[in-house]
Amino acid sequence: MSHTDKAFTAYDIQACLYDERRVELFRRAIEETVRPGDIVVDAGSGTGLLGLLAAQAGAAKVFCLELNEEFIPVITENAARNGFGDRVFAIHADATTDPLPEMVDVVISEVISAGFFYEPQVQILTNLRKYMKPGARLIPLAVENRIELIHAQEKLYGLTFNYDSRFTTLPGDTALTNPATYLDTDFREDADPDVKAEVTLRAESTAPANAVRITYRIQFTPTLESSEPTDFLLNPQIIFLEKPVDLVEGKNYKLSISYAASAAPLSSTISVERSFGTT
DSSP: OOGGGGOOOHHHHHHHHTOHHHHHHHHHHHHHHOOTTOEEEEESOTTSHHHHHHHHTTOSEEEEEESOGGGHHHHHHHHHHTTOTTTEEEEEOOTTTOOOSSOEEEEEEOOOOGGGOSOOHHHHHHHHGGGEEEEEEEESOEEEEEEEEEEOOOEETTEEOOSSOBSOOOTTOEEOBOOEEEEEEETTSOOOSEEEEEEEEEBSSSEEEEEEEEEEEEEEETTEEEOSOOSSSSOOEEEEEEEEEEEOTTOEEEEEEEEETTSOGGGOEEEEEEOTTOO
8 A cells, every 4th residue: 555545534633733731842942943934834734824933933934745635735734724825835745655855954743643653654754854955853753663562342232343553542551561672762862763672571461452542742843752642643542463472470571563654554474472481
């Protein structure tokens, strides 16, 4: 499936716009990072909100890249109605491959989910890094992904749902191990889109684990970070195992995971085995 096939729906894009806690985090990051006269790109712009905030912070020119063609006039109109029509430019483009009109001082790209599933943040920055001026800045700077074994709630509405992944936490979800960092990504450096990682987890309970839970922390700027979920950002990804694994409290387990960044969670390969010889 190409990145073009993964364009956000209008519902997703509007959900981002009205997620006030998410927006406040990015507003603070933009105010800290963007300087008067900067040239900025907002990749995966949606309604143009983050680009408008960059213009509000003093950017001289903002390129809003958006894959959904229907949102190009929305960005243009939003810019005009806020007095930024001469500084904010909507461009229908695939930010993973298309060039920028000129070099930029700041790259803003929030195309992020737990584990980088579904969303091509890594591929976008691999492309846009070529258009960054020396000393250019990024928002956000980095993402740390952590993984743990859990017992995930399977029953809902009197039915069983334990095949597809989900990013919604349910009351019956119970952590069974410590979380461990498996993917620490600094966006200022090249990142491999093929994720392959192995961590050791210690069981905190004797119970069957039927899923992994991936959570993440975003480093927006050197002084601003968050791991607390908002309506649309920083939500966990829960992926069911093919077969439950019986954990024994106090024992260590080796978890291996591999997948392509931006792919669906169901495409991932996950294995769990007891680490014998350790306690």
